[in-house]
Amino acid sequence: MAExxxxxxxxxxxxxxxxYFQDLQNRICARFESLDGVGRFEKTxxxxxxxxxxxxxxxxxxMKGDVFEKVGVNFSHVHxxxxxxxxxxxxxxxxxxxxxxxxxxxxxxxxxxxxxxAVHMNVRRIVTTKAWFGGGxxxxxxxxFEEDTQSFHTHLKxxxxxxxxxxxxEYKAWCDRYFxxxxxxxxxxxGGIFFDNLESGSEEADFAFVQAVGDxxxxxYADIVARRKDLPWTPEQREHQLVRxxxxxxxxxxxxxxxxxxxxxxxxxxxxxxxxxxEVKWP
Amino acid sequence: MAExxxxxxxxxxxxxxxxYFQDLQNRICARFESLDGVGRFEKTxxxxxxxxxxxxxxxxxxMKGDVFEKVGVNFSHVHxxxxxxxxxxxxxxxxxxxxxxxxxxxxxxxxxxxxxxAVHMNVRRIVTTKAWFGGGxxxxxxxxFEEDTQSFHTHLKxxxxxxxxxxxxEYKAWCDRYFxxxxxxxxxxxGGIFFDNLESGSEEADFAFVQAVGDxxxxxYADIVARRKDLPWTPEQREHQLVRxxxxxxxxxxxxxxxxxxxxxxxxxxxxxxxxxxEVKWP
Numbered sequence: 001m002a003e004x005x006x007x008x009x010x011x012x013x014x015x016x017x018x019x020y021f022q023d024l025q026n027r028i029c030a031r032f033e034s035l036d037g038v039g040r041f042e043k044t045x046x047x048x049x050x051x052x053x054x055x056x057x058x059x060x061x062x063m064k065g066d067v068f069e070k071v072g073v074n075f076s077h078v079h080x081x082x083x084x085x086x087x088x089x090x091x092x093x094x095x096x097x098x099x100x101x102x103x104x105x106x107x108x109x110x111x112x113x114x115x116x117x118a119v120h121m122n123v124r125r126i127v128t129t130k131a132w133f134g135g136g137x138x139x140x141x142x143x144x145f146e147e148d149t150q151s152f153h154t155h156l157k158x159x160x161x162x163x164x165x166x167x168x169x170e171y172k173a174w175c176d177r178y179f180x181x182x183x184x185x186x187x188x189x190x191g192g193i194f195f196d197n198l199e200s201g202s203e204e205a206d207f208a209f210v211q212a213v214g215d216x217x218x219x220x221y222a223d224i225v226a227r228r229k230d231l232p233w234t235p236e237q238r239e240h241q242l243v244r245x246x247x248x249x250x251x252x253x254x255x256x257x258x259x260x261x262x263x264x265x266x267x268x269x270x271x272x273x274x275x276x277x278x279e280v281k282w283p
Numbered sequence: 284m285a286e287x288x289x290x291x292x293x294x295x296x297x298x299x300x301x302x303y304f305q306d307l308q309n310r311i312c313a314r315f316e317s318l319d320g321v322g323r324f325e326k327t328x329x330x331x332x333x334x335x336x337x338x339x340x341x342x343x344x345x346m347k348g349d350v351f352e353k354v355g356v357n358f359s360h361v362h363x364x365x366x367x368x369x370x371x372x373x374x375x376x377x378x379x380x381x382x383x384x385x386x387x388x389x390x391x392x393x394x395x396x397x398x399x400x401a402v403h404m405n406v407r408r409i410v411t412t413k414a415w416f417g418g419g420x421x422x423x424x425x426x427x428f429e430e431d432t433q434s435f436h437t438h439l440k441x442x443x444x445x446x447x448x449x450x451x452x453e454y455k456a457w458c459d460r461y462f463x464x465x466x467x468x469x470x471x472x473x474g475g476i477f478f479d480n481l482e483s484g485s486e487e488a489d490f491a492f493v494q495a496v497g498d499x500x501x502x503x504y505a506d507i508v509a510r511r512k513d514l515p516w517t518p519e520q521r522e523h524q525l526v527r528x529x530x531x532x533x534x535x536x537x538x539x540x541x542x543x544x545x546x547x548x549x550x551x552x553x554x555x556x557x558x559x560x561x562e563v564k565w566p
Binding site for chain 1: 353465466467525529532533536537543546547552555556559560561562563564565566
C-alpha cells in the first residue's frame, strides 16, 4: 500500500517537479525585479541540438540592473545519456545503462554593492535507474553582517527542520565541506546548506523539502538585499569585492561539480558560465 | 662511448638547466622593465614548508607597469614525491617510485593596451626515473595583427629548425591542440609551439633546443611589444580585451595541466595563479 502510494506519486513527479521549478523561477525573477526597481530579466529559451548525448532545453534569464549587477536564474529540463566517463560516478547509472533525466533551477547573483552578498541556489531532480532530489543555497558576503548570516541560516534551518531533525546540521556541514577552496585553504563564503541524493523513503517528503528550500532561499535572500541595497559604499570596498570575486571564479572552474560536469558533457556553455561574475580582479 | 658521453652530460645537467632558467628570468625581466619604462619587478623568493610531498622553492617576479598591466616571471626548483593520484600519469613515475625533481621558468603577461597581445611561455626540466625537457610559448592577441602572428611564429620556427626538421610542424600542432577551449569550440589565441617529454637521444641537443626557444620567445615578444605599445586604443577595444581575458581564465582553471597539477598537489598558489589576468569581465 505504501509502496503503491510511492509509485503513484512517482508517476506524475516529473511534471510536478518541473511545474515547481518553473514557478520558482517566475517568483524569484518577479521579486528580484521589484527589488532592483530598474533592471528587467532578459529571457533566452534554449534547446540542445539533437545529438547523441543530451536533448532538451531550458530558459536562461539574466538581469543586469542597478542593484543586481548580474543575476542569472536558469531553468533546465534535459534528458539523454551520460558519457562512459561520467556514468559510473552517478548513482543508478552505469556504462551499460547511462540514461538520465534532469530538471532544476540554478541561480547565481552578483550584486553591484560590495555590502550585498553574492548568492547561489540550486534545486534539482535527477532520474537514472534511481530518482532523487538535490539542491542547496549558500551566501558569499564580501563584508559580512552577522545579522545577514544569521537570518539566511535561520530560514534554511526552518526548511530543514520541517524535513527531519538532523537535516540542517548535516546539510550545513555538507555545504561547508563542498564550498571550500583547498588551494586557498578558505571557505567560499558563510555557508548555507547543500544536499544530494535525498532518499528519505518518501518522495513526497523529499519534494516538499526541496520546495521549502527554494521558498526559504527566496525569502531569506530578498530580506538581505532589501536591508543592504541602499547602504553607501566606498571605492575601496568595491575593489575588495572585485578581488574576492576571483575566489568565486576559482571555485566554480576548478571544483564545482555542476560546472565541470556541464562543460565537459557538452552542456549549454552560456547557461553554465552565467555564474561568472561580471567583473573580477586578480591584483 | 656515446652512452658514456650522455651520462657525463646528465651529471651536471641539473645545475646547467637551473643556471639557464635563472639567467633567462633575469634577461626577460630586464628587457621587460626597459620596454615598460616605468614599472619594476617585485621579487618574492619563496620556499615550500617542508611537508611530505614537495620541497624546494623559487622566485616569483611580478611587475605592474604602464605597458605591462601585470606580468609574472617565475623561477622554481622543487623536488619530492608525486601523490598516488598523479604518479601513474607521469612518465617514469609510479606509485612505487613517485620521486621527482623539477625546475623551470613560467611567464604570463597581460598587457594594458588591448592592441598588445598577452603571452605565455614556459621552459622546464623534469626528472623522475626518466629525465626530459618541455616547454613552449603561445600568443593571445585580442586584436590580431598578421605581422605579429607571423613574426612570433617565425622566431619559434627558427629555434625548432635548429633542433630537427619536423619539430616546428609537430610542436605547432601540439600547441593548437593543447590551447583549445572545447566548451567554447575556440582556440585560446594564435598559437605558437608546445612540447614535452623531449627525447631526441641527446640531452645536449634537447637542452640547446630549450635554450633556443627561451631566447626566441624573448626576441619575438619584445619586438611585438615595442611595435604595438604606443598605438592609441579605444575604451571599446579595452572592453573587448577584458571580456576575452575571461577565456584565458577559463582555459587555465579548467584545462591547463600545469595549473591544475600545481593547485592540486599543494604547490605555491600565489605563484601558480599569477597567470590570472589583473582585470576580467564576463558580461
